Amino acid sequence: MWRGNDMNRPMGINWIGLYTMVRREASRMARIPIQAFVAPWISALLFIFIFGSVVGGRISQIGGHKYLEFVLPGVLMLNIVNAAFLQASTAIYFSRFIKFVEEMLVAPLSYVEMIIGSLSVVVLRSTVTGIGILLMGIGFGATHIESWPMFLFWIVSVSAIFGLLGLIIGLWSKSFEQLNMPVVFFLTPLSMIGGVFNTISMLPAKLQWLAYINPFFYFINGIRGAMIGFDEAPQKLGIGLTLLLLVVLGGTVWRLYSKGYGLRE
Amino acid sequence: MTPALSISHLRKVYRSGTVAVEDISMTIPEGEFFGFLGPNGAGKSTTIHCITGVAEPSAGKIEIFGIDAVKNYREARRLVGLCPQEFNVDPFANPRQIVDWMGGYFGMGAKARKERIDYLIERFDLVPHQKKQFRELSGGLKRRVVLARALINDPKLIILDEPTAGVDVELRRVLWRYLAEINRDGRTILLTSHYLEEVERLCRQVAIVNMGRIVREGTKDEIAGSPGGLENAYLIATGAEPDHVAGQ
Numbered sequence: 001m002w003r004g005n006d007m008n009r010p011m012g013i014n015w016i017g018l019y020t021m022v023r024r025e026a027s028r029m030a031r032i033p034i035q036a037f038v039a040p041w042i043s044a045l046l047f048i049f050i051f052g053s054v055v056g057g058r059i060s061q062i063g064g065h066k067y068l069e070f071v072l073p074g075v076l077m078l079n080i081v082n083a084a085f086l087q088a089s090t091a092i093y094f095s096r097f098i099k100f101v102e103e104m105l106v107a108p109l110s111y112v113e114m115i116i117g118s119l120s121v122v123v124l125r126s127t128v129t130g131i132g133i134l135l136m137g138i139g140f141g142a143t144h145i146e147s148w149p150m151f152l153f154w155i156v157s158v159s160a161i162f163g164l165l166g167l168i169i170g171l172w173s174k175s176f177e178q179l180n181m182p183v184v185f186f187l188t189p190l191s192m193i194g195g196v197f198n199t200i201s202m203l204p205a206k207l208q209w210l211a212y213i214n215p216f217f218y219f220i221n222g223i224r225g226a227m228i229g230f231d232e233a234p235q236k237l238g239i240g241l242t243l244l245l246l247v248v249l250g251g252t253v254w255r256l257y258s259k260g261y262g263l264r265e
Numbered sequence: 266m267t268p269a270l271s272i273s274h275l276r277k278v279y280r281s282g283t284v285a286v287e288d289i290s291m292t293i294p295e296g297e298f299f300g301f302l303g304p305n306g307a308g309k310s311t312t313i314h315c316i317t318g319v320a321e322p323s324a325g326k327i328e329i330f331g332i333d334a335v336k337n338y339r340e341a342r343r344l345v346g347l348c349p350q351e352f353n354v355d356p357f358a359n360p361r362q363i364v365d366w367m368g369g370y371f372g373m374g375a376k377a378r379k380e381r382i383d384y385l386i387e388r389f390d391l392v393p394h395q396k397k398q399f400r401e402l403s404g405g406l407k408r409r410v411v412l413a414r415a416l417i418n419d420p421k422l423i424i425l426d427e428p429t430a431g432v433d434v435e436l437r438r439v440l441w442r443y444l445a446e447i448n449r450d451g452r453t454i455l456l457t458s459h460y461l462e463e464v465e466r467l468c469r470q471v472a473i474v475n476m477g478r479i480v481r482e483g484t485k486d487e488i489a490g491s492p493g494g495l496e497n498a499y500l501i502a503t504g505a506e507p508d509h510v511a512g513q
Contacts, residue, residue: 011340011343014339014370014372015372016369016372016373016374017369017370017371017372019369020366020369020370021370023366023369024362024366024369027358027362028357031357095355098353098354098355098356099351099353100354100355102349103353103366103367103370103414104370105317105318106317106319106342106345106347107367107370107371108338108339108340108342108343108370108371108372109339109370110339260321264318264319264321265279265311265321
């Protein structure tokens, strides 16, 4: 018998509430499988074709790896970043826009539970996207995994970072135009110049510092190290930066939720 | 006995600077059927939003069964069910999903949820519509879904913000019977409505709010018993002209 509204029962972590958030968003993703999964997989497939068969043969090896092997981890990371950001930002923005975010606000869910629930879905979508691309890469003999723990660390942590960033933008946005601005002006340019297609040494000497101050460089460098064992910067530096970003962004999102920014009137 | 709802000097000022609630204090005993009346923009919905967590009170204190609704919001919210005025629902979801997700947010297990959903879907005649998308439903059916959602956790305090707005006479009567029944079972109900007939029929206590303040409060019999009945009392309390004055 349901006794959840019994005042004498202490409230612990609302596991069912958390699971419901995941179920709900999974059902939304199931309504948009082409946008959520098929599009990034097709895009990755095109990258494999272009960089494997068309361009790859004309470029010499990088660090003992074929060009496609070098590029694929970056392509995978690009898609993870996009999936995480889009999932988090559109889910929160749409729920604010239609106002069904109020369903969560009136329920016995803590702010931390709401954030973890959202991030769980983000990680789920990014991981499915990433694993799909990885399987394609393996299927075409274009990649392998040097370190599974580090591969999972980079997928989960980078998804969480861009999930948190997506939540901030989703809470801030007042229109779909604003929602897309960070993708156009920051995410795509920074990811493109973050070393997806080139090593730092390929950049003009005067511009190499740009890569070092670009967080995307460390994410791509990290997952490339985990996949093919090639890196251009110490992995520990990337891990430290990633954890720092998680703490800063996590704290910011928690603060916004607890203040009701963009959520409560 | 701890009241079901106690509000003390509630004030709500929106970021735009609009003062929606100036100073509202009221107490609703457990088991009461309470009518909360007032013209559009009087502060009824804002008060409800502050009680349920949709809005942040600027000042004042709200307690639900003695639990602070701001400091201990999780404990307080599990006792409340809200049927809002607007359809704040995912338009692509179906009624069963909508009610199911709400039950999940309240921490209800799958079995308890299924039993309760089956009961509510049946009770509100939603069986033939339970797999249709919400956006495909008529206004009356949408209202039923939102009501079922509000009741999924079998709340001790049920807050209904104009629950019968735009519904047909038949559903209104079905709903009235159901609300009277759950009130007899001990549930406390806070109802806002523009249908004074509805309030007269269901409520025992009434508060009339205008410009963010309660301007009249008492038993329904007291207020409706004054000359001209509830409608006249309402018009006088809200500063509008009663018919017999307007016609002069």
